[in-house]
Structure formats: C-alpha cells, structure tokens
Amino acid sequence: MTLRLHPLRRLCVAGLAGLAAGLCVLPVAAQPFPSKPVRLVVPFPPGSATDTVARAFAQVLAPALGQPVLVDNKAGADGALAGQEVLRAPADGHTLLFGTNSPLAVAPAMKKTPPYDPLTDFTPVIDIxxxxxxxxxxxxxxxxxxxxxxxxxxxxxxxxxxxTGNTTGQVAMAQFAALSGTRMTHVPYKGEPQALTDLLAGRLQLMVVSAGPSVPHIREGKLRPLAVTLPVRSAALPQVPTMAEAGLPQFSITSWAAVVGPARMPAEVVERLNREFTAAMARPEVLTVAERQAFALTGSSPARLGAFMREQLDSYRATLKAAGIEPE
Structure with missing residues (x-):
C-alpha cells in the first residue's frame, strides 16, 4: 500500500524537515566563544621573558573568558615551530601565538623560503x-x-x-659586530635562560639579554652592563647609557611581543580577545610582572598591529642586509 500525502501536507513535511535541519546546525553556528580552554603558544622555553609575561596574562584572562588559559611552550627553529603550530590550528580563537618579533619578523626575514608569511597567514589581535x-x-x-x-x-x-637564545639577540649581536668592527664567536642556544647560565659561569663573555632575567644579576655585580638597546635609558637601570650615548648611534633594534591567531579568525572573536587583553593590561597582576621585566605595555587595535608587523618586517630585512646577514 502506498501512502499518498496531500500537496499541502507534503509542503508542511518538507518545511518541518528543513526547520529541523536548521535547528541541528544552529547550536554549532551560534556557539559562544570561548567554548573550551584557550591556548597561548609561546615560542620560547619556560622562564624566558615572553613566557613570564604570557603566564601573567593567562592568569588574568582565565576568569575573564570563563575558560582555562594555558601556556604551551614550543621553542625551536627561531620561533617558527610555534608559528606553524598556530597557523595549523582552527581559526576559532582557541589557539593563539603569544609571539615576538622573532617568529613574526626576524625569522621570516632571515629565510629565503620562510615556513609562513606573517602578514597573510595570521590574524593580528593585539600589540602587547x-x-x-x-x-x-x-x-x-x-x-x-x-x-x-x-x-x-x-x-x-x-x-x-x-x-644568543633568540633571533633578536642574534640580529643585535651581528649588527653590533658589523658596526664596531669586531669579530667574535657566536654560540647559539635553544633559549635565553640557557645562554644566560653560561654567561654567568664565564663560558661566554658577552650577550644581548632581556632585562627581566638579567637585572637582578647586574645589581648583584654578576654581570656588567655596557649599554641598553632602547633609544632612551631604562628606568630599571637608569645609569646605563643607550647605544647611541655609548658611541654606536647607528645601532637600532626593536623587540616586541604581540598576539596573533590563525588566518581568517571571526571578527567578533578578534574583537573579544582584543578587549580582554586590553583590560588585562590594567590589572596589577600583569602590571607587576611587566615592571619586573622592564617590559613596556602598549596595546593596539588589530589593524594597527597588522600595519606595525609590516613595518617591522621591512625594518628587519634592511637591518639584516646592513649587517651582512644573507637569508638562508
């Protein structure tokens, strides 16, 4: 026996079926962000300046986002390992690169065929x-x-x-050697903490090192500062001259941190993340760590970060060329 439906009933059944299918899709499409833990991928080992700052943000962001915020250290390949980890992740905002100029400008500038294009393969979130x-x-x-x-x-x-434990140090030292006319032996390390350990032990004689881990040793007399790489003196050690004041006005290096995600992240997710990171910059938990690391918080819109990254990529290419470093 064949069951025949009246045309009107067939229309109703088809409509209900379409409605049911739509209802099945809605929960996925309307899923709020974040719906699971957020991962901050850091391109340096635990104990590095970037790791320390990232963990301070993670502590504040977790209650603000209502989800755990985990720091995942992926050191190696001048930060490219961390960059590749993030660009392969879903573009839903749950995996972010808490990166620096190393993976986002220096490493791409040092490679003839870089593993990614920082300007097109990532979504800018905020300048840290x-x-x-x-x-x-x-x-x-x-x-x-x-x-x-x-x-x-x-x-x-x-x-x-x-x-050197990062590409910033590598470029800074190459530039210093070129400008000063000196020739020294470069000993690369996986991370800055390991290089600093050997410097303190006397196995190294010189290093460009971030303020956070070095200032306590400088104050104790275990290291001697010759110059600060900033264009102005640092409040952490105001007695230390700038490179220009010390006799190398041509020296120029900018080291920065920023948060980016995979390409094509939803605009509303980027906006939410930018808002929460901006709010975190005013929290004492973050301010205290930033001050201890002599790290100047900036903040920015996603668009401004994108423009800044382009400027920095061009700047590092010019610096590498002037220092005689050819892309590998």
Missing amino acids: GRYTFFLVVHPSVPANTLAEFIAHAKAHQGTLNYG
Missing part, C-alpha cells in the same frame, strides 16, 4: 609591548664601557664568545 635588552659582559672582561670593550675585542679578534 616592548622589551628592554642590555648589552652585558661577564665581570672577568676588562671593560667598563662600550668603548673599552670594543678596544678589547679588537685586540683579541676571534677569541671572545657571545651567546
């Missing part, structure tokens, strides 16, 4: 701030000023060792 770096030497080095160190290095060409 600027790092302070010091050029420091081990106390055994007979130099109290930058001029004295340059003279010492020229008298001992090729015998001094410097370490």
Whole structure:
C-alpha cells in the first residue's frame, strides 16, 4: 500500500524537515566563544621573558573568558615551530601565538623560503609591548664601557664568545659586530635562560639579554652592563647609557611581543580577545610582572598591529642586509 500525502501536507513535511535541519546546525553556528580552554603558544622555553609575561596574562584572562588559559611552550627553529603550530590550528580563537618579533619578523626575514608569511597567514589581535635588552659582559672582561670593550675585542679578534637564545639577540649581536668592527664567536642556544647560565659561569663573555632575567644579576655585580638597546635609558637601570650615548648611534633594534591567531579568525572573536587583553593590561597582576621585566605595555587595535608587523618586517630585512646577514 502506498501512502499518498496531500500537496499541502507534503509542503508542511518538507518545511518541518528543513526547520529541523536548521535547528541541528544552529547550536554549532551560534556557539559562544570561548567554548573550551584557550591556548597561548609561546615560542620560547619556560622562564624566558615572553613566557613570564604570557603566564601573567593567562592568569588574568582565565576568569575573564570563563575558560582555562594555558601556556604551551614550543621553542625551536627561531620561533617558527610555534608559528606553524598556530597557523595549523582552527581559526576559532582557541589557539593563539603569544609571539615576538622573532617568529613574526626576524625569522621570516632571515629565510629565503620562510615556513609562513606573517602578514597573510595570521590574524593580528593585539600589540602587547616592548622589551628592554642590555648589552652585558661577564665581570672577568676588562671593560667598563662600550668603548673599552670594543678596544678589547679588537685586540683579541676571534677569541671572545657571545651567546644568543633568540633571533633578536642574534640580529643585535651581528649588527653590533658589523658596526664596531669586531669579530667574535657566536654560540647559539635553544633559549635565553640557557645562554644566560653560561654567561654567568664565564663560558661566554658577552650577550644581548632581556632585562627581566638579567637585572637582578647586574645589581648583584654578576654581570656588567655596557649599554641598553632602547633609544632612551631604562628606568630599571637608569645609569646605563643607550647605544647611541655609548658611541654606536647607528645601532637600532626593536623587540616586541604581540598576539596573533590563525588566518581568517571571526571578527567578533578578534574583537573579544582584543578587549580582554586590553583590560588585562590594567590589572596589577600583569602590571607587576611587566615592571619586573622592564617590559613596556602598549596595546593596539588589530589593524594597527597588522600595519606595525609590516613595518617591522621591512625594518628587519634592511637591518639584516646592513649587517651582512644573507637569508638562508
């Protein structure tokens, strides 16, 4: 027996079926953000300046977002491992790169065929701030000023060792060597903490190091600062001259942190994240850590961060060329 439906009934059944299908889709499409833990991928090991700042933000963001905010350290390949981890993630805002100029400007500028394009493969969320770096030497080095160190290095060409734990340090030291006419041995490390350990032990003589982990050692006399890489003196150590004041006005390096996500993130998710990160910058938990790290919080719109990243990529390419560093 064949059941025949009246045309009107067939229309109603079809309509109900379509409505049911629509209702099945709605919960997914209207799913609020965040619906699960948010992951901040950091391109440096635990204990680094970026890791410390990221963990301060994670602590504040978790209750604001109503979900755990986890810090995931993915060090290696000049930050590219962390960048690739994020660009492969779903573009839903639950996986973000708490990155720096290393993976977002320096590493791409140093590669002939970079693993990603920072300007098209990521969604800008917010500019976090600027790092302070010091050029420091081990106390055994007979130099109290930058001029004295340059003279010492020229008298001992090729015998001094410097370490780097990130591409910022690598570019800064290459630029310093080119401008000062010195030749030293580069010892690369996986992260800044490991390089700093060897500097304190005297296995290295020189390093460009971030303020957070180095300032306590400087105050204790375990490291001697020669200059700060900022265009102005640092409030953390106001007695330390800038590179320009110390005799190298051509030296220029900017180290920064920013949050980006995979390409094509929903605008409303980007807006929510930007709003929450901005609010976190006013919280004492973040301000205290930033002050301890001599890290200047900035904040920005997503659009401004995108423009800044483009400016920085061009700037680092020019710096690398001037320092004689060819893309690999």
